[in-house]
Amino acid sequence: MSTILVYVEHKDGAPKRASLEALGAARSVSDNVVAVLFGEGAREAAAGAAGAAKAVVLSGDTLSPDAIAKAVAEVAGENGASAFFASATSSGRDLAPRIAALLDSTLLSDCVAVTVEGDGIVLQRPWLAGKLLANLKSNAQVVCATLRRNVFAASDQAGPGEIVDGPALGEGLAKRTALDAKEGGPMDVSEAPVVVAGGRGMGSAEGFGILEELAAAFGNAAVGASRAVVDAGWRPHSEQVGQTGKTVSPQLYIAAGISGAIQHLAGMKTSKVIVAINKDAEAPIFKVADYGIVGDAFEVVPALTEEVKRIRAL
């Protein structure tokens, strides 16, 4: 595979983990990976773009997604890229379709596997929130894809041999005027290695208190919720796991008081290990769970929290 351009996001002068994963995926199918970065600290972060032969830093700064897309598409053209990858972060998913359209190419979103086949690549992505897996070939001039987080191994190779200045960012149409950052808040449910999710069986918004305590005991956990719970207003939509929420693949998914509707299962079935806690021994969630406890979440969860605290204190 010839040149792959990778959009690299960064924070505090280093590429974000999700972007290192995208670099790793690109490097697994191409010997010539080019990273593109922009914004404050981009030049410093460019040196950390592991696996890239070259990094292009867009000059200037902008808070306009359409202006960023234009400059990135220009870099793809200048470097003769035959593919463009971004991580399926909120920024990647916002920019990639715009970049693809500028390159007269379609986009394959949220891919979970990239393999070489003949002189092209095959990308695997979920359809219907993961009820089906589609193996797809893009015949676009530039094969554009976003890659799901926590799926690909992060590149640990050397940084780029050269860092060059790219095109200047122009004026955009839509401009970001503010960011209300969630500083030091809980991890996002789609990023966290452990997800503690609750359903209608938690009884009320207050019932989620014991799940928050369990998540806190893990230290690297996020709270998730079923649709019923979000619709009832007990939890925010940003925590919803399932077909009309987020698809997650954590190392450990603990489902408490969740019966396991097919729409919910679609969003969490690829978790490495699933634990179900439910009063109803016939609940469908037990069919996908590796380990189940039949019982009242209000008895089981606090006991589990104490055990997790004890282990983590060792």
Place this chain on the structure above:
Amino acid sequence: MNIVALMKRVPTTDLVAQVSADGKHLDASGVQYMVSFYDEIAVEEAVKTREKLGGEVTVITLGPAGAQKEMRECLAKGADKGITLVDENWADRDALSTAKALKEKVAELGANVVFCGRLATDRDNASVGPMLATLLGWACVTDVVELDLSENGGTAKREADDGIETFSFSLPAVITCQKDLNEPRYAGLKGIMAAKKKPLDETPAPEGSNQVEVVSLELPPARKEGRIVGEGAAAVPALIEALQNEAQVL
């Protein structure tokens, strides 16, 4: 204000998906359809915008001939007219090709603002909205959870990984709608009756070239059989033991 909402009919979310005999398509037998969840929010926002700023709401879909159930539902909830761009291969059309087909219609209608769902719950690509805006040279804000729109432009709040971003933009623009943006209304009997009299056009979709080839479709690997470790709080030590030593995730 000339307002457009984009809508896609998708399999109902309770579908148990199966692969067709050729190994490359969703087995369509027994599949029921619905308005994609986020497109319902787009239609609602379009109707709310008309209620605030006046004008007309046109719903555009790309789909098969005669599939009017979903469109009637949008009309019953307050949209003024519907246009179906007919393509019997609608389900296989890729995002760019779909955006190009919609672009022609949106431009022809002289729309000021286009609402669409943040993604369609069948292919989950989240691409058509921002692609359409890019092709038209319009502003676009994706995953919008709060919108303040006036005659000439507006501000939109977007749900991002690291917080809530606020964008300002001028019209024309494309807005992709996230769940928290509004609560779609129910279609009352009056709405359902009124919808029967509203115009619903079918016109052939422009030809498009598909860039995506399906190599194969597969069901996700079945999870290996699990086990019940016990009942109640007394089962917690057995669970911890399994998570530590067997699954090695603790």
